[in-house]
Amino acid sequence: LIDLLCTSSLLQNKSPRDLSLALIALNSGDFSPSAEGAMTPEEMEQTLLSLQREDGGFGQTENAMSDPESTALAILALAPKGNKAVLAAAVEYLSGAIQADGSFLSTAGEETSTSLSTTVAALYAAGSSIQDERFVKEGRTLLDSLFSYQNEDNGFCRISGEKSDTTSSLWALYALESVRSGQAVLDFTGIELTPYQPSALKTYGSFILMTIGMIAVVYILLLLSRHLGRKIDVKRAKVKSDKIEKTDPDKNE
Numbered sequence: 001l002i003d004l005l006c007t008s009s010l011l012q013n014k015s016p017r018d019l020s021l022a023l024i025a026l027n028s029g030d031f032s033p034s035a036e037g038a039m040t041p042e043e044m045e046q047t048l049l050s051l052q053r054e055d056g057g058f059g060q061t062e063n064a065m066s067d068p069e070s071t072a073l074a075i076l077a078l079a080p081k082g083n084k085a086v087l088a089a090a091v092e093y094l095s096g097a098i099q100a101d102g103s104f105l106s107t108a109g110e111e112t113s114t115s116l117s118t119t120v121a122a123l124y125a126a127g128s129s130i131q132d133e134r135f136v137k138e139g140r141t142l143l144d145s146l147f148s149y150q151n152e153d154n155g156f157c158r159i160s161g162e163k164s165d166t167t168s169s170l171w172a173l174y175a176l177e178s179v180r181s182g183q184a185v186l187d188f189t190g191i192e193l194t195p196y197q198p199s200a201l202k203t204y205g206s207f208i209l210m211t212i213g214m215i216a217v218v219y220i221l222l223l224l225s226r227h228l229g230r231k232i233d234v235k236r237a238k239v240k241s242d243k244i245e246k247t248d249p250d251k252n253e
Helices: 002-006 009-013 016-029 041-050 068-081 084-097 113-125 142-147 166-181 198-247
Strands: none
Touching: 002 016, 009 016, 016 041, 016 068, 041 068, 068 084, 068 113, 084 113, 113 142, 113 166, 142 166
16 A cells, blocks of 8 residues: 555645645655655655745645645644644734634635644644634634534534535544644554464455355355246146146136
8 A cells, every 4th residue: 555655646746735634644644655666755855845835825726825624634644744834834824814803714715624724733733733823713713613614423523514524534633633642643553463363364365256156056045946936836837727728627627
Protein backbone atom coordinates (compact mmCIF):
# COMPACT_ATOMS: atom_id res chain seq x y z
CA LEU A 1 0.00 0.00 0.00
CA ILE A 2 2.84 2.40 0.80
CA ASP A 3 4.44 1.81 -2.61
CA LEU A 4 1.06 2.19 -4.31
CA LEU A 5 0.52 5.49 -2.54
CA CYS A 6 3.97 6.87 -3.31
CA THR A 7 3.86 5.93 -7.00
CA SER A 8 0.41 7.43 -7.57
CA SER A 9 0.23 9.78 -10.54
CA LEU A 10 -1.92 12.13 -8.43
CA LEU A 11 1.16 13.24 -6.51
CA GLN A 12 2.76 14.50 -9.72
CA ASN A 13 -0.07 17.03 -10.14
CA LYS A 14 1.33 19.09 -7.25
CA SER A 15 -1.98 19.23 -5.45
CA PRO A 16 -1.36 20.47 -1.89
CA ARG A 17 -4.35 18.49 -0.64
CA ASP A 18 -3.21 15.20 -2.21
CA LEU A 19 0.36 15.71 -1.00
CA SER A 20 -0.87 16.56 2.49
CA LEU A 21 -3.06 13.49 2.79
CA ALA A 22 -0.24 11.27 1.53
CA LEU A 23 2.21 12.78 4.03
CA ILE A 24 -0.27 12.43 6.89
CA ALA A 25 -0.59 8.73 6.07
CA LEU A 26 3.19 8.22 5.84
CA ASN A 27 3.96 10.22 8.98
CA SER A 28 1.39 8.28 10.99
CA GLY A 29 3.68 5.26 11.04
CA ASP A 30 7.00 6.71 9.85
CA PHE A 31 6.55 4.78 6.60
CA SER A 32 8.80 4.97 3.52
CA PRO A 33 8.35 3.43 0.06
CA SER A 34 10.61 0.72 -1.33
CA ALA A 35 9.48 0.78 -4.97
CA GLU A 36 11.80 2.27 -7.58
CA GLY A 37 10.72 5.72 -8.73
CA ALA A 38 8.39 6.23 -5.77
CA MET A 39 8.08 9.70 -4.32
CA THR A 40 9.70 9.84 -0.89
CA PRO A 41 8.20 11.63 2.13
CA GLU A 42 11.04 14.17 1.92
CA GLU A 43 10.20 14.94 -1.71
CA MET A 44 6.53 15.31 -0.86
CA GLU A 45 7.37 17.68 1.97
CA GLN A 46 9.60 19.87 -0.20
CA THR A 47 6.99 19.99 -2.95
CA LEU A 48 4.28 20.90 -0.46
CA LEU A 49 6.41 23.64 1.09
CA SER A 50 6.97 25.15 -2.36
CA LEU A 51 3.19 25.40 -2.81
CA GLN A 52 2.54 27.64 0.20
CA ARG A 53 1.01 30.87 -1.06
CA GLU A 54 1.97 34.40 -0.08
CA ASP A 55 -0.97 34.66 2.33
CA GLY A 56 0.43 31.67 4.26
CA GLY A 57 -2.32 29.29 3.14
CA PHE A 58 -2.50 26.38 0.75
CA GLY A 59 -4.95 25.74 -2.09
CA GLN A 60 -6.68 22.60 -3.20
CA THR A 61 -4.63 22.49 -6.40
CA GLU A 62 -1.30 23.99 -7.47
CA ASN A 63 -2.73 27.28 -8.75
CA ALA A 64 -5.88 27.49 -6.61
CA MET A 65 -6.46 30.20 -4.00
CA SER A 66 -5.84 29.29 -0.39
CA ASP A 67 -8.71 27.69 1.49
CA PRO A 68 -9.06 26.71 5.18
CA GLU A 69 -9.39 22.94 4.78
CA SER A 70 -6.40 22.55 2.44
CA THR A 71 -4.35 24.78 4.74
CA ALA A 72 -5.32 22.79 7.84
CA LEU A 73 -4.38 19.53 6.10
CA ALA A 74 -1.01 21.00 5.11
CA ILE A 75 -0.36 21.95 8.74
CA LEU A 76 -1.14 18.38 9.84
CA ALA A 77 1.24 17.07 7.18
CA LEU A 78 4.10 19.46 7.93
CA ALA A 79 3.83 19.70 11.72
CA PRO A 80 5.96 16.60 12.50
CA LYS A 81 9.00 18.33 10.95
CA GLY A 82 8.45 21.38 13.11
CA ASN A 83 8.95 24.15 10.53
CA LYS A 84 7.71 26.88 12.86
CA ALA A 85 7.75 29.74 10.34
CA VAL A 86 5.68 27.79 7.81
CA LEU A 87 3.21 26.62 10.48
CA ALA A 88 2.87 30.08 12.00
CA ALA A 89 2.10 31.63 8.60
CA ALA A 90 -0.51 28.94 7.90
CA VAL A 91 -2.18 29.40 11.29
CA GLU A 92 -2.21 33.15 10.72
CA TYR A 93 -3.97 32.58 7.41
CA LEU A 94 -6.59 30.45 9.17
CA SER A 95 -7.16 33.16 11.78
CA GLY A 96 -7.94 35.59 8.98
CA ALA A 97 -10.21 33.14 7.17
CA ILE A 98 -12.54 32.50 10.10
CA GLN A 99 -16.00 34.04 9.75
CA ALA A 100 -17.69 36.27 12.32
CA ASP A 101 -19.81 33.33 13.52
CA GLY A 102 -16.78 31.09 14.01
CA SER A 103 -17.20 29.07 10.81
CA PHE A 104 -15.04 28.55 7.73
CA LEU A 105 -16.00 28.55 4.08
CA SER A 106 -15.09 25.80 1.65
CA THR A 107 -13.82 26.42 -1.87
CA ALA A 108 -17.47 26.30 -2.96
CA GLY A 109 -18.37 29.06 -0.50
CA GLU A 110 -20.18 26.70 1.88
CA GLU A 111 -19.80 26.52 5.64
CA THR A 112 -18.60 22.98 6.38
CA SER A 113 -17.88 20.90 9.46
CA THR A 114 -14.76 19.38 7.89
CA SER A 115 -13.15 22.82 7.63
CA LEU A 116 -13.75 23.24 11.36
CA SER A 117 -12.59 19.72 12.28
CA THR A 118 -9.35 19.90 10.33
CA THR A 119 -8.61 23.39 11.69
CA VAL A 120 -9.15 22.25 15.29
CA ALA A 121 -6.72 19.34 14.79
CA ALA A 122 -4.27 21.60 12.93
CA LEU A 123 -4.14 24.11 15.80
CA TYR A 124 -3.03 21.42 18.23
CA ALA A 125 -0.56 20.01 15.70
CA ALA A 126 0.96 23.48 15.39
CA GLY A 127 1.26 23.88 19.16
CA SER A 128 -1.80 26.09 19.63
CA SER A 129 -5.32 25.31 20.85
CA ILE A 130 -8.99 26.25 20.44
CA GLN A 131 -8.47 28.79 23.23
CA ASP A 132 -6.31 30.90 20.92
CA GLU A 133 -8.10 34.25 21.07
CA ARG A 134 -7.80 34.65 17.30
CA PHE A 135 -10.20 31.72 16.91
CA VAL A 136 -12.73 32.64 19.60
CA LYS A 137 -15.69 34.59 18.25
CA GLU A 138 -18.26 36.10 20.61
CA GLY A 139 -17.19 33.71 23.34
CA ARG A 140 -17.61 30.67 21.09
CA THR A 141 -14.70 28.36 20.32
CA LEU A 142 -14.29 26.30 17.17
CA LEU A 143 -15.51 23.29 19.14
CA ASP A 144 -18.79 25.07 19.92
CA SER A 145 -19.23 25.73 16.21
CA LEU A 146 -18.38 22.13 15.36
CA PHE A 147 -21.07 20.74 17.67
CA SER A 148 -23.70 22.64 15.69
CA TYR A 149 -23.15 20.03 12.94
CA GLN A 150 -23.90 17.07 15.20
CA ASN A 151 -27.21 15.34 14.48
CA GLU A 152 -29.57 13.43 16.76
CA ASP A 153 -27.91 10.14 15.73
CA ASN A 154 -24.68 11.56 17.27
CA GLY A 155 -23.01 11.65 13.85
CA PHE A 156 -21.80 14.79 12.10
CA CYS A 157 -22.87 16.20 8.76
CA ARG A 158 -20.70 18.16 6.36
CA ILE A 159 -23.23 20.93 5.74
CA SER A 160 -25.77 21.97 8.35
CA GLY A 161 -29.12 20.26 7.84
CA GLU A 162 -27.76 17.29 5.92
CA LYS A 163 -27.63 13.68 7.10
CA SER A 164 -24.66 12.46 9.09
CA ASP A 165 -21.87 10.94 7.02
CA THR A 166 -18.83 8.84 7.83
CA THR A 167 -16.16 11.25 6.60
CA SER A 168 -17.48 14.24 8.53
CA SER A 169 -17.97 12.12 11.65
CA LEU A 170 -14.43 10.73 11.48
CA TRP A 171 -12.87 14.18 11.11
CA ALA A 172 -15.03 15.46 13.98
CA LEU A 173 -13.88 12.54 16.13
CA TYR A 174 -10.28 13.35 15.24
CA ALA A 175 -10.82 16.98 16.26
CA LEU A 176 -12.47 15.99 19.55
CA GLU A 177 -9.63 13.62 20.40
CA SER A 178 -7.10 16.36 19.59
CA VAL A 179 -8.84 18.64 22.09
CA ARG A 180 -9.03 15.86 24.71
CA SER A 181 -5.38 14.84 24.37
CA GLY A 182 -4.02 18.30 23.62
CA GLN A 183 -2.08 17.10 20.59
CA ALA A 184 -2.43 15.75 17.07
CA VAL A 185 -3.24 12.05 17.33
CA LEU A 186 -2.44 10.53 13.93
CA ASP A 187 0.63 8.77 15.23
CA PHE A 188 0.82 4.97 15.07
CA THR A 189 4.60 4.64 15.27
CA GLY A 190 4.31 2.68 18.51
CA ILE A 191 2.03 0.04 17.00
CA GLU A 192 3.70 -3.08 15.62
CA LEU A 193 2.32 -4.23 12.29
CA THR A 194 2.26 -8.01 11.89
CA PRO A 195 2.48 -9.21 8.26
CA TYR A 196 0.53 -12.21 7.02
CA GLN A 197 2.22 -15.48 7.89
CA PRO A 198 2.30 -18.45 5.49
CA SER A 199 0.10 -20.40 7.91
CA ALA A 200 -2.45 -17.61 7.80
CA LEU A 201 -2.36 -17.56 4.02
CA LYS A 202 -2.73 -21.33 3.97
CA THR A 203 -5.75 -21.13 6.27
CA TYR A 204 -7.24 -18.38 4.11
CA GLY A 205 -6.67 -20.47 0.99
CA SER A 206 -8.30 -23.48 2.64
CA PHE A 207 -11.28 -21.34 3.54
CA ILE A 208 -11.65 -20.20 -0.09
CA LEU A 209 -11.43 -23.79 -1.38
CA MET A 210 -13.96 -24.94 1.22
CA THR A 211 -16.33 -22.14 0.22
CA ILE A 212 -15.99 -22.99 -3.48
CA GLY A 213 -16.62 -26.66 -2.64
CA MET A 214 -19.78 -25.80 -0.71
CA ILE A 215 -21.04 -23.67 -3.58
CA ALA A 216 -20.36 -26.53 -6.00
CA VAL A 217 -22.26 -29.01 -3.80
CA VAL A 218 -25.24 -26.67 -3.50
CA TYR A 219 -25.21 -26.12 -7.27
CA ILE A 220 -25.16 -29.88 -7.96
CA LEU A 221 -28.01 -30.42 -5.50
CA LEU A 222 -30.03 -27.74 -7.26
CA LEU A 223 -29.42 -29.41 -10.63
CA LEU A 224 -30.46 -32.79 -9.22
CA SER A 225 -33.57 -31.37 -7.63
CA ARG A 226 -34.59 -29.76 -10.92
CA HIS A 227 -33.91 -32.99 -12.80
CA LEU A 228 -35.82 -35.09 -10.30
CA GLY A 229 -38.55 -32.49 -10.21
CA ARG A 230 -39.08 -32.85 -13.97
CA LYS A 231 -39.28 -36.68 -13.62
CA ILE A 232 -41.81 -36.38 -10.80
CA ASP A 233 -43.89 -33.90 -12.82
CA VAL A 234 -43.90 -36.27 -15.83
CA LYS A 235 -44.92 -39.21 -13.66
CA ARG A 236 -47.70 -37.20 -12.01
CA ALA A 237 -48.98 -36.07 -15.41
CA LYS A 238 -49.04 -39.70 -16.64
CA VAL A 239 -50.93 -40.92 -13.55
CA LYS A 240 -53.41 -38.08 -13.90
CA SER A 241 -53.93 -38.95 -17.59
CA ASP A 242 -54.56 -42.61 -16.75
CA LYS A 243 -57.16 -41.66 -14.17
CA ILE A 244 -58.98 -39.43 -16.64
CA GLU A 245 -59.10 -42.22 -19.22
CA LYS A 246 -60.57 -44.67 -16.70
CA THR A 247 -63.25 -42.27 -15.47
CA ASP A 248 -64.22 -40.84 -18.88
CA PRO A 249 -66.89 -43.15 -20.42
CA ASP A 250 -66.77 -41.48 -23.81
CA LYS A 251 -63.07 -42.17 -24.10
CA ASN A 252 -63.52 -45.76 -23.01
CA GLU A 253 -66.13 -46.30 -25.74
